[in-house]
Amino acid sequence: MKRIEKKFMHCCVFLNYVIPNVFCTNNETVLWKDIIDHRDYNKYIRRPTLNNSKPIEVVFEIVLNSINSLDMKDQILTTSVGIRMSWRDEFLLWNSSLYGETKKILAPLSEIWNPDIRLINYADKSNIFEDKDTLVNIYSTGLVEWHNFIELKTYCFVDTTQYPFETEICKLHFSAVHLDDKEQLIKIQLQDDYFNRFQSNGEWHISKPNKIRTYTEIRNSNSKRFAGVVLEIEMERRQTYYVWKFLIPTVAITCINMVTFLLPVKSGAKVTLSTFVVLSFTVMIQLFNQSLPSSSDKISQFGRLLWCLLGMSGLSLILNVVITAIFYRKCTICKINYSVCNCAKLTKQLQDKPRNTTCCCKSKEDKQTIELKYIGPQEKETAQQGSSTENKSMFSLNAQFRVAKITIC
Known part of the structure; x- marks a missing residue:
């Protein structure tokens, strides 16, 4: 039995090593097998x-x-x-x-x-x-x-x-x-x-x-x-995409910010448009920062420009609010509506005010708004010459005080 097993093992060795080398026609396979197996690579x-x-x-x-x-x-x-x-x-x-x-x-x-x-x-x-x-x-x-x-x-x-x-x-x-x-x-x-x-x-x-x-x-x-x-x-x-994305909108919003000073106060759009500019620059900065790394090593110069424009637009908003408030404010002297006959009383109040003090009041008789301006006694004649015919009647009522110039506001 042992002799049969030994012969069988010899046959297996013969089939595994001798037959492939004799009948195999692929030289690359034989070469690779020789390198990997026989050379112990x-x-x-x-x-x-x-x-x-x-x-x-x-x-x-x-x-x-x-x-x-x-x-x-x-x-x-x-x-x-x-x-x-x-x-x-x-x-x-x-x-x-x-x-x-x-x-x-x-x-x-x-x-x-x-x-x-x-x-x-x-x-x-x-x-x-x-x-x-x-x-x-x-x-x-x-x-x-x-x-x-x-x-x-x-x-x-x-x-x-x-x-x-x-x-x-x-x-x-x-x-x-x-x-x-x-x-x-x-x-x-x-x-x-x-x-x-x-x-x-x-x-x-x-x-x-x-x-x-x-x-x-x-x-x-x-x-x-x-x-x-x-x-x-x-x-x-390549700069074309970023010119349309950042540069042109920034220039357009800046121009709108300057236009707010040209709008009349009575239009009611000065403060509204200034607020729009501030919000636009805020959104622009937010979009700009989203594409930048969270690093404090170096700051983009264009980002600094956006922050400066945001500060200027905020200042413009404050100025437009002040201008609108001044335009619609009530005179501290004319707290009540005076008629033309009571202008003498108002003129006495102006005697203690600095030169060129201005006050606007509404006349109860002709429903007109008049401006009282303190000019001093030495400027009375000049004021009379420069006043319109329409306002001379009003001025004559106060001529004895020689302190007020009455014009249409």
């Missing part, structure tokens, strides 16, 4: 080099495809980029003549060693190799190429001083986290037509190729130096 090694004193060099290429959005409130930039990286894995070498002149194969990214590169200023995810379903090209020389198009969300600290007519500079910062510059180096490369691949955005505009810059840097952390790559984007905001 370890994807968790620190770096895939035979010489541990030599750092592995990763060639990094990045192309900006589009700027999707910049959330001013949360200060998050969303971009679509194309990333291509290549490195040499010395444990993935093979002789192409032994595998039917196979010089390149496709393999899952999750099955091989990945470079230690992370997105530093990430807002969503830092691992750009998170999609393990992507494939890589592996060459017989050990060269590995990986490229993918991904959407990145990064923090971009905006400068709101010139908002909404500003230019923002945002960065995509890639760097090593575990392997220092003695173990891994990053070399940046740019394609010649990288700017032609950029798709314009309805809100942001990049005018020149030099507005997209890439450079390598060494980041110091915990007394170690880590190699990194920075993609710097200088973008200008």
